[in-house]
Amino acid sequence: MATLALGAQPSAAIDFTNAAFVQVAQGNASIPVGHLDFCRSRPAECQANATVEPAVSLTETNWQQLVSINAHFNQTIIPVTDEELYKVEEFWTYPTGGYGDCEDFVLAKRRALIEAGWSPSTLLIAVVRQSDGSGHAVLMVRTDRGDLVLDNQASAIRLWNETPYQYIKRQSQANAGQWVDMLDDRMTIVATSR
Numbered sequence: 001m002a003t004l005a006l007g008a009q010p011s012a013a014i015d016f017t018n019a020a021f022v023q024v025a026q027g028n029a030s031i032p033v034g035h036l037d038f039c040r041s042r043p044a045e046c047q048a049n050a051t052v053e054p055a056v057s058l059t060e061t062n063w064q065q066l067v068s069i070n071a072h073f074n075q076t077i078i079p080v081t082d083e084e085l086y087k088v089e090e091f092w093t094y095p096t097g098g099y100g101d102c103e104d105f106v107l108a109k110r111r112a113l114i115e116a117g118w119s120p121s122t123l124l125i126a127v128v129r130q131s132d133g134s135g136h137a138v139l140m141v142r143t144d145r146g147d148l149v150l151d152n153q154a155s156a157i158r159l160w161n162e163t164p165y166q167y168i169k170r171q172s173q174a175n176a177g178q179w180v181d182m183l184d185d186r187m188t189i190v191a192t193s194r
């Protein structure tokens with residue numbers, strides 16, 4: 001949390017144009033197919049948020065909650081693909097029997113944080129591209145210190161711009177069933193397979 005404290009600002013004066021916050025395009029983006037199917041089976045989890053909190057104030061207590069929840073799921077869920085587990089290419093759900101893929105980790109972490117009292121409008125599923133070009137999902141937590149990333153492939157929680165991913169789109173803060181494109185103009189290196 002020490003590096004995050006350097007850019008700390010009072011909540012009322014948050015500069016969302018700061019590089020610690022990912023920028024988004026106006027209008028809605030396409031919804032990932034897996035999330036669309038998830039929303040059809042669980043419509044209550046994909047509605048407009050009753051209130052939109054621009055960012056949660058990051059305290060030592062809720063920082064420890066993030067660290068604890070991230071570590072718990074990263075240590076207790078065994079990563080497997082949807083193909084291995086469900087015999088389908090893409091299926092977003094909560095972890096089953098201690099197994100799941102990246103979206104399952106994200107859904108479990110998001111639900112645990114909501115149950116702990118976090119505003120759903122600050123807990124956003126994001127779709128990213130890894131350096132090998134493959135897709136991946138992470139949980140972005142919008143705080144007054146920046147957009148933090150909870151990732152099943154890394155134990156450390158980092159600011160979005162300190163991760164090795166190209167950010168594509170994320171859930172809208174206003175509505176968990178809608179998505180927005182993210183504007184990631186950082187230089188990223190994508191490996192190609194030959």
